[in-house]
Amino acid sequence: xxxxxxxxxxxxxxxxxxxxxxxxxxxxxxxxxxxxxxxxxxxxxxxxxxxxxxxxxxxxxxxxxxxxxxxxxxxxxxxxxxxxxxxxxxxxxxxxxxxxxxxxxxxxxxxxxxxxxxxxxxxxxxxxxxxxxxxxxxxxxxxxxxxxxxxxxxxxxxxxxxxxxxxxxxxxxxxxxxxxxxxxxxxxxxxxxxxxxxxxxxxxxxxxxxxxxxxxxxxxxxxxxxxxxxxxxxxxxxxxxxxxxxxxxxxxxxxxxxxxxxxxxxxxxxxxxxxxxxxxxxxxxxxxxxxxxxxxxxxxxxxxxxxxxxxxxxxxxxxxxxxxxxxxxxxxxxxxxxxxxxxxxxxxxxxxxx
Ligand code: UDP
Numbered sequence: 001x002x003x004x005x006x007x008x009x010x011x012x013x014x015x016x017x018x019x020x021x022x023x024x025x026x027x028x029x030x031x032x033x034x035x036x037x038x039x040x041x042x043x044x045x046x047x048x049x050x051x052x053x054x055x056x057x058x059x060x061x062x063x064x065x066x067x068x069x070x071x072x073x074x075x076x077x078x079x080x081x082x083x084x085x086x087x088x089x090x091x092x093x094x095x096x097x098x099x100x101x102x103x104x105x106x107x108x109x110x111x112x113x114x115x116x117x118x119x120x121x122x123x124x125x126x127x128x129x130x131x132x133x134x135x136x137x138x139x140x141x142x143x144x145x146x147x148x149x150x151x152x153x154x155x156x157x158x159x160x161x162x163x164x165x166x167x168x169x170x171x172x173x174x175x176x177x178x179x180x181x182x183x184x185x186x187x188x189x190x191x192x193x194x195x196x197x198x199x200x201x202x203x204x205x206x207x208x209x210x211x212x213x214x215x216x217x218x219x220x221x222x223x224x225x226x227x228x229x230x231x232x233x234x235x236x237x238x239x240x241x242x243x244x245x246x247x248x249x250x251x252x253x254x255x256x257x258x259x260x261x262x263x264x265x266x267x268x269x270x271x272x273x274x275x276x277x278x279x280x281x282x283x284x285x286x287x288x289x290x291x292x293x294x295x296x297x298x299x300x301x302x303x304x305x306x307x308x309x310x311x312x313x314x315x316x317x318x319x320x321x322x323x324x325x326x327x328x329x330x331x332x333x334x335x336x337x338x339x340x341x342x343x344x345x346x347x348x349x350x351x352x353x354x
Contacts (some may be wrong), residue, residue: 001347003032004089004096004117007043008103008124009062009082014048016218016242017064019192020170020270021102021124023245025049027171028100031340040096042089044081059084065104065128066196066264074106074131082107093117098347106132109139112146120350122168122343123149126157126265126288133158140165145350148343150268151289157265166346170268171339172330176246177277179327180253183319186212188255188280190248190271191262193239194220198285200228201261201308207235208312211256218242245274253278257300257318259311260284269293273334276300279323283314293334299326 007025011017018025029039029052041049045056059081076082082105089099093115101108101121112119127133140147140162148166149155155165187209189202199215203225206213213235219225219242229237243251252258258275260266266288273293275282282300284290285307294300300321303310 001032001037001097001351002095003037003039003347004092004099005029005039005041005043006085006089006099006101006103006108007041007047009044009059009080009085009105010064011061012044012046012048013041013054015046016192017061019124020268023270024122024124024170025102026245027173027336028340028343030173031171031336032344034337035340035344037344042085044085055088057081057084057088062103062105065132066125066194068129070129072129072131074129074135076107086111090115097351100347104128104132106135109135112139112143118350120146120148120347123147123154123267125267126154128264137161144353145346146353148346151292153265153288153292154267157288166342166349168342168346169334169339170270170273171334171336172270172273172277173336174277174331176249177274178250178253179277179279179323181279181323182254183256183323185254185256186214187315188252188258188275189213189215189217189261190252190258190275191217192220193217193222193225195224196262196264198261198263199225200231201306201311202259203228203232203235203237204308205259205261205311205315206237207232208308209315211315212236212238213259214255215239216241216243216248216252248274249278252280255280257315258282259315260290261311262288262290263306264288266290273330276326277330277334279327281318281321281323281326283311283318285311295329297321299329 060077268289285305301314
């Protein structure tokens with residue numbers, strides 16, 4: 001297949017603003033290329049992706065939808081990079097069999113049936129606004145196999161979605177994540193530092209357990225972190241900054257456990273499979289994708305959402321988890337190769353469904 005990738009319009013590839021989408025796109029670009037497909041990427045100016053010449057598209061970045069209220073309308077700024085990406089792909093569409101959209105936005109969904117190339121969407125987040133729910137649900141019903149999601153929990157967050165929506169999971173480049181068998185390290189938190197990621201609960205657990213907490217991730221909301229620190233003054237917390245995925249793969253293994261305290265329905269939670277790949281057990285709230293990945297009692301623990309007592313208690317039992325089992329779970333279920341194959345199958349079905 002000749003595949004165009006329409007990247008997220010919230011930030012350039014490599015900036016971290018796109019969160020898990022950035023690594024998902026990278027894994028799929030490499031994985032589908034290895035399977036013999038040709039890939040061309042269209043992304044906001046400033047994007048960097050090793051091994052690919054990215055079409056650099058100028059324009060105003062979109063505001064990430066995770067900051068929107070449920071009733072908020074969908075908006076496009078003047079000179080938006082989203083429009084410019086799709087305008088360029090429209091003009092070059094005869095070069096492609098499939099256009100794979102990574103944007104959580106209405107415009108690409110509304111264009112689904114209007115291109116000569118097949119347009120499909122890998123939806124990166126769960127239900128957030130009524131307006132986007134409407135567009136996603138409607139597209140799933142009107143166009144067979146046009147939509148894929150990462151987890152069942154993500155799909156279930158949309159009511160009325162076509163049962164035909166594909167669940168493709170996610171994947172990790174195993175070679176980039178170093179296994180570490182040591183069980184004595186700090187607690188870890190990986191993710192954008194923002195309200196929906198619930199870093200304050202991880203800080204609370206650091207205080208309750210007396211274990212240090214290391215945070216890796218883009219500081220999107222510094223006030224949020226500062227408030228958490230003043231609320232739990234006895235917690236030992238260090239923000240290690242936003243690091244490249246290569247760096248993360250080298251240091252993450254030092255952690256005793258990864259805490260996943262998300263307040264929203266995490267569509268998947270790439271950080272979960274990245275930590276497990278390093279042998280780090282994961283303790284997650286039973287909410288969204290992470291609870292589908294963690295095998296309770298085998299690769300970590302799942303606890304009642306927002307229950308700090310249960311989470312602190314799970315930290316105390318973490319020594320029972322065999323770190324080799326964590327790595328093995330990812331090798332068997334979430335390799336980048338198996339993810340690319342699932343997406344390849346979905347794209348072939350989408351092409352056949354025209
Ligand atoms: N990440 C990173 N460097 C950091 C912190 C996070 O590269 O310092 C990556 C992390 O490895 C993961 C992504 O950011 O691939 C976050 O994805 P996830 O699905 O967990 O959450 P999202 O941000 O998409 O909600």
